[in-house]
Amino acid sequence: MARSWTSRVGTVLLSAGAIVGLTAVPSSAGGGAGSAGAGDPYFPLQGNGGYDVAHYDLTLATTPATGRLDAVAAITATATQQLKAFDLDLRRTLTVSAVTVDGRPAAFAQPASLGQELVVTPASPVRVGAQFTVVVRYGGVPVEVTDPDGSVEGWVRTADGAFVVNEPQGSPGWYPCNDTPTDKATYDFHVTVPTGVTAVANGELVRAPRTSGGRTTFDWHLGQPISTYLSFATTGQFQVTTGRTPGGIPYFTAVDPAQPSDLSQLPAMVDFFGTVFGRYPFSSTGALVDDAPEVGYALETATRPSFDSAPDELTLAHELAHQWFGDSVTVARWRDIWLNEGFAEWSSWFWSEHSGQTSAQQFFKKYYATPASKTDFWNPPPGDPGDAADLFDDSIYERGAMTLQALRVKIGDDAAFLGLLHDWQTAHRFGNARVEDFVAFTVARFPQVPGLQHFFQVWLYDPGKPANW
Numbered sequence: 432m433a434r435s436w437t438s439r440v441g442t443v444l445l446s447a448g449a450i451v452g453l454t455a456v457p458s459s460a461g462g463g464a465g466s467a468g469a470g471d472p473y474f475p476l477q478g479n480g481g482y483d484v485a486h487y488d489l490t491l492a493t494t495p496a497t498g499r500l501d502a503v504a505a506i507t508a509t510a511t512q513q514l515k516a517f518d519l520d521l522r523r524t525l526t527v528s529a530v531t532v533d534g535r536p537a538a539f540a541q542p543a544s545l546g547q548e549l550v551v552t553p554a555s556p557v558r559v560g561a562q563f564t565v566v567v568r569y570g571g572v573p574v575e576v577t578d579p580d581g582s583v584e585g586w587v588r589t590a591d592g593a594f595v596v597n598e599p600q601g602s603p604g605w606y607p608c609n610d611t612p613t614d615k616a617t618y619d620f621h622v623t624v625p626t627g628v629t630a631v632a633n634g635e636l637v638r639a640p641r642t643s644g645g646r647t648t649f650d651w652h653l654g655q656p657i658s659t660y661l662s663f664a665t666t667g668q669f670q671v672t673t674g675r676t677p678g679g680i681p682y683f684t685a686v687d688p689a690q691p692s693d694l695s696q697l698p699a700m701v702d703f704f705g706t707v708f709g710r711y712p713f714s715s716t717g718a719l720v721d722d723a724p725e726v727g728y729a730l731e732t733a734t735r736p737s738f739d740s741a742p743d744e745l746t747l748a749h750e751l752a753h754q755w756f757g758d759s760v761t762v763a764r765w766r767d768i769w770l771n772e773g774f775a776e777w778s779s780w781f782w783s784e785h786s787g788q789t790s791a792q793q794f795f796k797k798y799y800a801t802p803a804s805k806t807d808f809w810n811p812p813p814g815d816p817g818d819a820a821d822l823f824d825d826s827i828y829e830r831g832a833m834t835l836q837a838l839r840v841k842i843g844d845d846a847a848f849l850g851l852l853h854d855w856q857t858a859h860r861f862g863n864a865r866v867e868d869f870v871a872f873t874v875a876r877f878p879q880v881p882g883l884q885h886f887f888q889v890w891l892y893d894p895g896k897p898a899n900w
């Protein structure tokens with residue numbers, strides 16, 4: 432994520448604070464049921480227990496003029512315990528009309544007391560280890576989700592469609608899912624819109640758009656596993672460009688005519704980061720540029736980052752670098768957000784340096800000149816944001832990127848530092864990781880560099896402006 436506006440300091444704390452302490456929320460269905468949360472204290476009801484999703488097949492029909500969404504979600508999962516009942520995450524602004532499990536009608540409820548939980552009770556329990564398919568028919572007018580820091584996400588309506596971004600909790604605003612970063616899955620999207628509107632999602636268009644009776648369907652497929660917050664299906668008026676990077680990666684860009692954008696550096700950025708961080712994780716790349724002034728930030732939606740407005744060069748580089756750091760190596764818990772934002776921000780500095788502009792060390796010097804008295808710049812420390820409302824504070828980005836640049840200087844050998852980033856990304860490809868994992872990975876790799884534990888303590892965890900590292 433990268434902001435095109437500042438001052439997101441949280442004012443809407445109640446929604447997060449009110450449910451703190453419910454980390455191990457049981458499903459309302461009682462014994463033998465999967466839990467209603469995945470255990471992240473920042474978002475206790477996010478994700479669910481008892482199963483692991485392999486694939487989402489989403490059939491979405493939407494009409495921009497009304498905002499109406501009618502949909503069928505087919506979710507293929509494996510039970511990790513016997514399931515008398517289980518939950519999916521789905522906001523109650525969308526109404527479920529039918530649920531089946533392996534083709535048999537299942538009982539379901541959307542209890543108001545559980546917020547975003549869709550409780551499903553199969554006709555007979557799902558056995559532990561069994562693969563099963565749950566099909567949910569639902570519809571309504573999606574309502575955007577407001578986050579603890581006051582920003583909006585989810586299905587955000589625009590003048591000509593909807594701009595869809597889901598970090599950290601927007602996905603249940605438009606489809607039922609296991610909304611935890613740790614449950615990665617592949618996707619198919621079949622999005623039907625009025626002819627003339629374009630629908631853009633993750634992955635590749637698997638066939639030419641199909642038009643019938645004034646409606647056109649776009650079929651997208653993503654064959655690599657991603658976290659739910661990185662999925663999207665945005666609709667509107669777009670100018671489409673396709674091609675291949677010099678390195679051979681297919682790209683698809685879609686740009687709202689209201690936001691003319693210079694994406695000319697995109698192929699070179701993707702290829703450059705691939706040479707530094709390791710092979711590009713996905714089977715295609717690109718960008719989606721919308722005109723969504725209400726949103727105020729860009730997001731690293733997998734394969735194809737989404738921009739609420741025309742991006743500048745650094746923002747484009749930041750979101751593309753996330754394809755490695757965030758989309759391939761993903762946070763295990765939201766408090767690990769530095770592994771996403773610190774790394775993507777530093778990568779944008781490194782692109783700038785590589786292309787003969789401001790160097791990463793010059794960025795470091797500029798930001799390090801910020802006085803210690805500017806506590807909002809230096810806090811919270813990036814290794815522990817402390818609260819869901821502070822996930823995307825400036826310090827996570829700028830102090831977070833400075834941490835990597837200071838580490839580069841401390842290691843004192845560019846090839847060794849870049850090798851660290853390459854091997855970290857490769858070791859956790861399509862996986863999840865914690866900040867502590869990166870610290871341990873680095874300390875084990877550089878036994879000859881003294882004081883690394885102290886270095887990480889000062890830069891990642893101590894409040895205030897780092898000194899004496």
Ligand SMILES: [Zn+2]
Binds near residue numbers: 432433731749750772
């Ligand atoms: Zn970011």
